Amino acid sequence: MTGVRRSRDVPALVEAARAGDPRAVARLITLVEDGDEVLPQLAAALAPHTGTAQVIGLTGAPGVGKSTTTNELVRAFRKAGKRVGVLAVDPSSPFTGGAILGDRVRMQDHATDPGVYIRSMSSRGHLGGLSAATPQAARVLEGAGCDPVVVETVGVGQAEVEIAGLADTTLVLLAPGMGDAIQAAKAGVLEIADIFVVNKADRDGADATYRDIQGMIGLGERAPGEWRPRVVRSVAARAEGIDDVVTAIDEHREWLERSSELRRRRERRAAAEVEALALGALRARMKDLRSGTELAALAAEVAQGRLDAHAAAAALLAQLDLA
Amino acid sequence: MTGVRRSRDVPALVEAARAGDPRAVARLITLVEDGDEVLPQLAAALAPHTGTAQVIGLTGAPGVGKSTTTNELVRAFRKAGKRVGVLAVDPSSPFTGGAILGDRVRMQDHATDPGVYIRSMSSRGHLGGLSAATPQAARVLEGAGCDPVVVETVGVGQAEVEIAGLADTTLVLLAPGMGDAIQAAKAGVLEIADIFVVNKADRDGADATYRDIQGMIGLGERAPGEWRPRVVRSVAARAEGIDDVVTAIDEHREWLERSSELRRRRERRAAAEVEALALGALRARMKDLRSGTELAALAAEVAQGRLDAHAAAAALLAQLDLA
Structure with a gap:
């Protein structure tokens, strides 16, 4: 080999x-x-x-304990006899996995376990960020027999929303005393979170964070049968509360399968992936035409008034040869 | 009518x-x-x-006197018997011409002159900003017999670079005491300006600004026959120095025609316009497919593992029907 x-x-x-x-x-x-x-x-x-593994998205601000929580979740899934895949995506890292490696030391717990596959990915260079490469990488892990596949990403702006787009179950991690509840409401994570994990729950302010989140969830109207986001407390560094997180994940999966939501989410995810690939292909072919002589020749005709720009654009598109 | x-x-x-x-x-x-x-x-x-009128781009930070200068240039071109078109583009204005109208009062000088056509445009809503609608509007003015066509835009970020892309001759206006010379160097206008106009040249610091710009121009290496940007002083509000600006514009046009640069610039401009139109058409057709059932049907196949995302993307592209 x-x-x-x-x-x-x-x-x-x-x-x-x-x-x-x-x-x-x-x-x-x-x-x-x-x-x-x-x-x-x-x-x-x-x-x-592929198409059956549970994809778990895990996001949150820097410092809330994402890696530690992922590590403990992997341990729990392994105990249950599951093969686990982890993709750690850092959209801001200029190096593949660079900024994450430091946090990954704990993951060495699983380094010799053939039932766990962990990979750091950078989203740099991928048009569409998370949306382009991550679903395909998750599919590789699923194809290799991993279920669940955990996709962990720093909760910065767009990445949070993107992770919800590609996950069956989205976990949003918070830590007390970071004004997180308000931040969460602002960033729209209330809409994307299936499960809130208040980590570092032994710290001052944990109860207040828990209550804030519960309060905000309570404000939203829900139709009968709709999922009501769970709020779970944990101290991942001491492996406390992880069972509750796993229970919430299992409950969410059961709900997904009972309702038609699993199919809906997966179709939405597939649609986003297909569209990202199609747009990427179009851009690439357009770039080929730009660096080639085709556009230059058409532009010369337009500059001389022998062809108008719309007709030239139509001619350029005809060259894309998409069929 | x-x-x-x-x-x-x-x-x-x-x-x-x-x-x-x-x-x-x-x-x-x-x-x-x-x-x-x-x-x-x-x-x-x-x-x-179309294809022969001189397109003059005029840009600069707010407050340097762009409208006043345009107004005086129009007067000078009219005196020379030319028909003049003016497009005032404000990329930041949420209303068509809204933010500009106040400055336009002076333009009323030409309101009853049938040899002048002045139009405020907003670039809002146009994919590609300036690059999409402005060249077409400039072509309308040229088609109506205007030569030159002056395109005036606020020098904010991208717009400055875009204006150079669509103009034959680019004027960058500066005013003393605004740290403009350094700003200019930062923003890359040194590369795009064919003519620098130090307006409000009667103010303190005008000589320093003039020397700074001259100094920076001197730093760049130039091949024989290459254009060396002119630096002209004016007090547009008193109609002083406008003849020097017009002379510099005429010299630049002569140089453009002598060298192969005019053809090069017009072909580059046409290429940008054709590409913007082609991309706009692709986005529009992609959007039709997204809101239609085609993508949804493909996504359902992908979600069930009956089709892969790449094959679905290829099928989607085939539906674009570009030929």
Whole structure:
């Protein structure tokens, strides 16, 4: 298997990943990150093995304890006999996983466990940020037999909303004394959170944060059968409250399956991914035309008044050759 | 001609505009601003009559005297027997021409002159800002017999660079005592300015601003035959120095025609316009597909693992029907 690290033999890599080879999984995610030309082939190879794993989004401001919580969740899922995949996405990191590696030390708990696959990803360079590469990487993990797949991301602006777009179940982590409840309301996380985790619940102000969130949830009207976000307290650093978080996750999954919401979320996620891929392909082809002679030739005609700009644009679009 | 204001009869409107009817010109620019479906027809009708007028871009920070300078330039061009068009673009204005109207009072000098057409435009709502609607509006003015066409815009960020993209000759206005020389260097206007106008040259610090700009220009290496930006002093409010500005504009036009730069700039401008139109058309068609059932149906297939996202994206693109 020494050739795995550079292999672009998609069927062989997918087979090896499904058999549990972590190097094959790593190689496939690298192909996804690089936007390799084999991606359509990879997507086709993975499709039959995907679509059922629970994708758990986990987000929150820096310092609320996301990595520690993820680590403890992984431990709990492993105890339940599940194979777990973790994608740690840092949209602000200029290096792949760079800013996260420090926090990842604790993840070494699972470094020798073949039932856990952890990967840091940067969203840098991907048009559409999270929306383009992360769903495909999550699909690689699912294809490799991981269920659940945990996608952890720093809660900064757009990433929070994007994570809800790609997750079945979205956890928003808060910590007391950071004005988080108000921040949460502002950022619109009230709409995206299925489960709120008040971490560091042994600290001053934890009760106030808990009450604030409960109060804000109570304000929203809900139709019968609609999910009412859970609020759970934890001290992840001491592994306290993690069982409650897992219970809430399981309850949410049951609700998703009972209602038609699981199908709805997955279709919405697929739609976003398809659209991002289509737009990316259009941009790439447009760029080829721009650097090629086609646009230059049309522009020369327009500049001389022999062709109008609209007719030239139509001619350019006809060159995109999308069929 | 009472029907002109609502007419969408493009050949009749173009004919009336070419005959000098200001209402027909106004109507055509409104059609451009609205992104009306007759635009391809309009572009085709104008193409034979365009491609030779000098487009003068005039930009600078708020308060440097752009409107006053434009007003005096118009007066000078009129004295030389030229028909003049002015587009005042304010990218930040939420209303068409709203923020500019106050400054426009002086323009009333030319309100009854049939040889001058002045129009305020907002770039709001146009994808690509200046780049989408302004070139088409400039073409309407040129088609109506205006030469030169002056495009005046507030020098805020992107607009400055965009104006250089659509102008044959770019004027950057500065005023003393605003730290403008350093600002100019920062904003990259050194690269876009063909002519610097140090307006309000009777104020303290005007000499320092003049020397700063001259110094910065001197730093750049130039190949033989390359244009060296002129630096001109004016007091537009007293109509002083305007002749020097006009001389610099004429010299630049001569240089443009002598060198191959005029053709290069016009082709670059046409290329940007064609590309903006093509991208706009793609976005519009993509939006139709998104709101239609096509994407939803594909997404459902992907969510169920019956189709992969790449294949779905290819199917979506095939629906764009660009040919």
